[in-house]
Amino acid sequence: xxxxxxxxxxxxxxxxxxxxxxxxxxxxxxxxxxxxxxxxxxxxxxxxxxxxxxxxxxxxxxxxxxxxxxxxxxxxxxxxxxxxxxxxxxxxxxxxxxxxxxxxxxxxxxxxxxxxxxxxxxxxxxxxxxxxxxxxxxxxxxxxxxxxxxxxxxxxxxxxxxxxxxxxxxxxxxxxxxxxxxxxxxxxxxxxxxxxxxxxxxxxxxxxxxxxxxxxxxxxxxxxxxxxxxxxxxxxxxxxxxxxxxxxxxxxx
Amino acid sequence: xxxxxxxxxxxxxxxxxxxxxxxxxxxxxxxxxxxxxxxxxxxxxxxxxxxxxxxxxxxxxxxxxxxxxxxxxxxxxxxxxxxxxxxxxxxxxxxxxxxxxxxxxxxxxxxxxxxxxxxxxxxxxxxxxxxxxxxxxxxxxxxxxxxxxxxxxxxxxxxxxxxxxxxxxxxxxxxxxxxxxxxxxxxxxxxxxxxxxxxxxxxxxxxxxxxxxxxxxxxxxxxxxxxxxxxxxxxxxxxxxxxxxxxxxxxxxxxxxxxxxxxxxxxxxxxxxxxxxxxxxxxxxxxxxxxxxxxxxxxxxxxxxxxxxxxxxxxxxxxxxxxxxxxxxxxxxxxxxxxxxxxxxxxxxxxxxxxxxxxxxxxxxxxxxxxxxxxxxxxxxxxxxxxxxxxxxxxx
Numbered sequence: 001x002x003x004x005x006x007x008x009x010x011x012x013x014x015x016x017x018x019x020x021x022x023x024x025x026x027x028x029x030x031x032x033x034x035x036x037x038x039x040x041x042x043x044x045x046x047x048x049x050x051x052x053x054x055x056x057x058x059x060x061x062x063x064x065x066x067x068x069x070x071x072x073x074x075x076x077x078x079x080x081x082x083x084x085x086x087x088x089x090x091x092x093x094x095x096x097x098x099x100x101x102x103x104x105x106x107x108x109x110x111x112x113x114x115x116x117x118x119x120x121x122x123x124x125x126x127x128x129x130x131x132x133x134x135x136x137x138x139x140x141x142x143x144x145x146x147x148x149x150x151x152x153x154x155x156x157x158x159x160x161x162x163x164x165x166x167x168x169x170x171x172x173x174x175x176x177x178x179x180x181x182x183x184x185x186x187x188x189x190x191x192x193x194x195x196x197x198x199x200x201x202x203x204x205x206x207x208x209x210x211x212x213x214x215x216x217x218x219x220x221x222x223x224x225x226x227x228x229x230x231x232x233x234x235x236x237x238x239x240x241x242x243x244x245x246x247x248x249x250x251x252x253x
Numbered sequence: 254x255x256x257x258x259x260x261x262x263x264x265x266x267x268x269x270x271x272x273x274x275x276x277x278x279x280x281x282x283x284x285x286x287x288x289x290x291x292x293x294x295x296x297x298x299x300x301x302x303x304x305x306x307x308x309x310x311x312x313x314x315x316x317x318x319x320x321x322x323x324x325x326x327x328x329x330x331x332x333x334x335x336x337x338x339x340x341x342x343x344x345x346x347x348x349x350x351x352x353x354x355x356x357x358x359x360x361x362x363x364x365x366x367x368x369x370x371x372x373x374x375x376x377x378x379x380x381x382x383x384x385x386x387x388x389x390x391x392x393x394x395x396x397x398x399x400x401x402x403x404x405x406x407x408x409x410x411x412x413x414x415x416x417x418x419x420x421x422x423x424x425x426x427x428x429x430x431x432x433x434x435x436x437x438x439x440x441x442x443x444x445x446x447x448x449x450x451x452x453x454x455x456x457x458x459x460x461x462x463x464x465x466x467x468x469x470x471x472x473x474x475x476x477x478x479x480x481x482x483x484x485x486x487x488x489x490x491x492x493x494x495x496x497x498x499x500x501x502x503x504x505x506x507x508x509x510x511x512x513x514x515x516x517x518x519x520x521x522x523x524x525x526x527x528x529x530x531x532x533x534x535x536x537x538x539x540x541x542x543x544x545x546x547x548x549x550x551x552x553x554x555x556x557x558x559x560x561x562x563x564x565x566x567x568x569x570x571x572x573x574x575x576x577x578x579x580x581x582x583x584x585x586x587x588x589x590x591x592x593x594x595x596x597x598x599x600x601x602x603x604x605x606x607x608x609x610x611x612x613x614x615x616x617x618x619x620x621x622x623x624x625x626x627x628x629x630x631x632x633x634x635x636x637x638x639x640x641x642x643x644x645x646x647x648x649x
Contacts (some may be wrong), residue, residue, distance in 0.1 A: 082563050083563055101552055106270065117260075220397050
């Protein structure tokens with residue numbers, strides 16, 4: 001008997017076109033992507049190549065203009081109601097952003113509790129889970145500190161704790177190290193690796209920092225909203241060379 | 254795990270943190286709601302007090318169906334008889350009034366001696382049963398007996414008893430002449446007062462004895478004309494005015510009450526207007542504050558939506574903030590109203606018209622400012638709820 005495994009993320013012919021009257025911007029062009037459960041995949045490409053849009057569409061924050069987006073068997077592109085989309089985001093996806101986006105007046109613990117508040121969880125259970133998430137990112141001792149009292153690296157780890165507190169299948173990280181120094185960036189990437197390897201969480205990482213590729217199983221290269229190539233570990237050098245060439249061309253023009 | 258709705262407790266706790274973060278604006282809005290609630294409660298409370306006091310007063314006393322004739326030179330028995338024979342008049346009686354002084358430990362204090370036929374005393378005082386009138390002793394004085402008002406038989410400040418039933422009370426009348434009378438009853442303090450005089454500062458006695466001991470002239474300072482029906486008051490008052498001696502003042506209590514009503518209603522309207530202005534200003538303040546808050550928290554709204562808060566959750570979070578501000582202002586307003594309703598009053602004749610806070614008034618006071626603020630907050634709250642999460646997260 002042949003077992004057919006369905007990919008966790010499946011995109012078929014996905015287009016995203018922003019139409020604002022006189023301006024028509026194509027952010028994604030006919031994107032086909034498959035990501036297996038437990039994979040750590042980088043989405044690389046220059047600024048404006050559609051990395052963030054891709055993550056937003058997979059995360060149910062935005063809707064594709066055309067095409068099918070399926071995550072964990074759920075056809076996200078056909079979810080219409082606000083409640084369905086919120087339920088999907090809350091149950092299956094954890095977001096990590098470049099600017100952390102922690103709520104300044106809340107403590108680290110309260111920030112991590114937010115997705116569980118949306119879920120209507122009992123306060124005691126919520127607290128236990130949030131503390132456990134903070135322990136996983138090594139910040140249990142900073143639970144009652146506010147974001148302003150923490151370093152950038154610590155804030156991003158709190159944001160990661162917020163993303164994993166609901167035990168999602170998928171983490172969508174949009175330039176998570178873009179605002180960090182190299183030491184903190186390494187710490188954050190080590191943490192992603194730990195979550196991926198130890199907990200089996202699928203991670204989709206949008207970045208233009210090719211140094212981070214060493215953490216990822218595969219890389220999807222986007223150029224002008226189109227998938228320009230999919231690279232496994234053996235072909236990373238090729239991807240780096242290609243990107244450097246493109247960068248040089250960009251500099252010379 | 255099934256996603257449920259955000260718990261009410263969490264809406265409150267989350268909103269409370271936001272309200273505290275913007276405490277300057279929140280306190281301003283809370284003060285606005287407090288002023289609106291207080292003015293509304295007092296405005297309606299004064300109106301209610303007027304209705305209660307005067308409806309009760311007019312019902313209990315002869316005021317509703319009577320005409321008062323006052324003349325400083327005095328009205329004779331003949332005048333009273335003429336009034337009593339007018340059409341639509343049930344009867345007429347005179348009330349003799351004189352000023353006197355009583356010796357106290359702190360010197361002499363002035364009192365009013367009131368002499369009225371015992372048959373009309375209850376109506377004049379506004380009591381259903383004359384026994385309600387006295388604290389001790391008998392209510393109807395005969396011969397040299399008197400019933401003394403509360404400010405005379407007890408110390409106004411300490412409440413100490415100065416006179417008892419059975420004691421002799423010496424009055425100084427008409428300059429140096431002293432008259433000794435026997436205290437037969439002690440009037441109850443406070444409560445409804447007789448028209449035109451303070452019961453607490455009066456001494457009641459029999460008219461016959463009054464004309465023997467106090468005033469040698471058999472004249473009344475006031476004549477009360479009682480009608481068969483209150484509707485005839487205006488018409489009969491015209492006739493009484495025509496027949497009364499020169500320089501008489503003729504008035505109907507209903508007419509006076511109507512004038513007072515206009516005044517009290519004006520005060521009530523002024524307070525209600527103050528409340529309306531305050532409510533409007535506060536609602537604008539809440540609108541402005543929530544609009545600024547929405548703009549300042551665009552990214553936060555994006556994050557909330559990204560982690561699973563629905564548009565409805567965001568709407569309710571913002572509305573809860575407005576609700577918390579309103580309830581805090583309401584609580585302060587109700588405490589202030591309760592305090593002021595005890596301290597503030599409008600003097601009407603010798604009555605103190607204090608605002609009456611009924612459950613209906615309290616319910617309206619609670620509802621109106623909250624409704625105004627929620628309506629004001631609804632616009633920015635809806636804008637926050639409708640924010641597109643991607644745009645919100647990209648907001649600079």
